[in-house]
Amino acid sequence: ITDYLWDGIRQSYLDMAEIQFAAGAEAVQAIHMDSAWYTSWKEAKAAINELPMRPHRARIFTAHQMGGCGMGSNPEESVVNGFGEHHHVANLSVHDASIFPTSIGANPQLSVYALAARNSVRLAQKLAAKS
Ligand SMILES: Cc1cc2nc3c(=O)[nH]c(=O)nc-3n(C[C@H](O)[C@H](O)[C@H](O)COP(=O)(O)OP(=O)(O)OC[C@H]3O[C@@H](n4cnc5c(N)ncnc54)[C@H](O)[C@@H]3O)c2cc1C
Incomplete structure (x- = not known):
């Protein structure tokens, strides 16, 4: 996984959280082992930007x-x-x-x-x- 892809994964966490808060979510958690539940877009944005993007912390799967x-x-x-x-x-x-x-x-x-x-x-x- 390249740095470019890690950036994209982080951006996807950010985009998904922003969309969910915009749709009225009261709490949002990123699919990341170190993510807490965030109760505002501002809080989520700051925290997600600090999440360590590395294997076994960022969860990547498809069904x-x-x-x-x-x-x-x-x-x-x-x-x-x-x-x-x-x-x-x-x-x-x-x-x-x-x-x-x-x-x-x-x-x-x-x-x-x-x-x-x-x-x-x-x-x-x-x-x-x-x-
Ligand atoms: C979390 C999750 C939830 C899902 N929920 C649903 C659902 O609710 N409803 C639904 O319809 N579908 C669901 N799916 C999708 C469905 O399970 C898959 O589409 C389906 O199992 C794919 O079948 P497959 O035979 O192609 O692959 P798999 O079922 O993945 O079979 C591949 C097999 O090959 C084996 N294998 C791999 N490498 C080797 C090797 N080198 N040598 C020997 N064997 C090997 C593996 O052990 C495995 O048994 C879900 C999938 C996931 C991951």
Whole structure:
């Protein structure tokens, strides 16, 4: 994580706090191990600017990462086809959330199960037919 990115993360804490106070929040806490609850934008701004931006203090996580190996029919715009088969590497199939073309904008777990079940059954049938 570069200094540029740390600055961006701090700025995102500031922007989120400012938005929440503007919307009427009575108390706001940044997603940082050392953040207290702040009861005014002025207090939050001063405190967030002093938070140490380093691993294990600033919390960075995501729950819905998708699209890393996006599926599609055009190999120039996608990594795998609609069945999770890699466009260029023979015998490589990807059966997880990464093959959604982009974040689907909803809780994805059941869709991941469905896609993986469909594509795994097909892969098993293909492998069985070969042997
Ligand atoms: C905090 C949180 C809350 C969430 N809440 C919801 C929710 O309420 N509803 C919903 O629908 N979705 C929710 N999600 C999203 C959902 O959990 C994921 O979209 C889904 O689990 C992704 O499935 P996946 O199979 O792609 O990856 P994962 O479930 O992450 O599976 C990847 C697997 O690969 C294994 N692995 C990694 N590296 C290796 C390696 N080198 N060798 C062997 N194994 C390896 C990991 O141990 C893991 O078991 C949430 C996610 C998080 C983090």
